[in-house]
Amino acid sequence: MIAIEHHIPGQADDLRQFSDEDCVAFLKAGNSAAFPELMRRYQNRIYTYVLRMISCPDDAMDICQTTFISAYRNLEKWQPNALFRTWLFRIASNSAIDYLRRNKLYTQVPIESLNHTLIDAMDPERQYMSSARCTTMIKLIQQIPPVFRQALLLRELEGMSYADIAQALDISEGTVKSRIARARYGLVSGLDQIDDVESNQ
CATH class of the missing domain: 1.10.10.10 (Winged helix-like DNA-binding domain superfamily/Winged helix DNA-binding domain)
Incomplete structure (x- = not known):
């Protein structure tokens, strides 16, 4: 992870060269372009994962969107010693299980x-x-x-x-x-x- 105080990229900078964790740090530092970059990296992957969990394309898209909204709103809860990816998939996993339980599709x-x-x-x-x-x-x-x-x-x-x-x-x-x-x-x-x-x- 780079030293954020030494490099906070501008809106036009190419954020693809930075890690997920760097992008989160940039976002917390005020660079709003960092979040669309994180969505670009994970939107399709989260959607595919959720779709395989719940089998409904429309609802999978809704859960995918709410996953990113929840992540954005709760960035302060993310711990830097954990990978952003695992934290994001944890949110998606919990949302998918909640969906299955609500719709009585969860089985043990x-x-x-x-x-x-x-x-x-x-x-x-x-x-x-x-x-x-x-x-x-x-x-x-x-x-x-x-x-x-x-x-x-x-x-x-x-x-x-x-x-x-x-x-x-x-x-x-x-x-x-x-x-x-x-x-x-x-x-x-x-x-x-x-x-x-x-x-x-």
């Missing part, structure tokens, strides 16, 4: 009871798949219980470390690893079930 069903689930998105053998297969994968993701889905999406979609996910979800690293492992187990099992059905047709 054990992942072992699911007929179909997700796959490990990083499996190189499955990186090249048909459009229909991709659609199936998205549907499988949406069947994972939210607590497992959160952790898996942050790991595979965002590439977060276990430590960052733990911080974003306010849980221990051990719990993060357990949730991801259970999600992956269910994913692979569910995909294998689909493959078995298709091979027997």
Whole structure:
């Protein structure tokens, strides 16, 4: 992080060269251009994450927008020793879970009871798949219980470390690893079930 007192970029400066944390510091110092830059970096990523959580495009967009509004209004609560990204995804995660609970879509069903689930998105053998297969994968993701889905999406979609996910979800690293492992187990099992059905047709 740079020394803010030595460099506060003007409105026209290219903020892309600075870290998220620098941009937050610039914003606190009065540079209003820093927030649109943070939105540029994360709007699509937050939207995609929330959409995978709640499965409703319009409401996902609303949650995405309120996530940034909440972040802007609560910047003083962000601690500089934490990554801005994990803090932002924590806001989005909480909003998504609140949405699911409000709409009675939140479930704690054990992942072992699911007929179909997700796959490990990083499996190189499955990186090249048909459009229909991709659609199936998205549907499988949406069947994972939210607590497992959160952790898996942050790991595979965002590439977060276990430590960052733990911080974003306010849980221990051990719990993060357990949730991801259970999600992956269910994913692979569910995909294998689909493959078995298709091979027997």
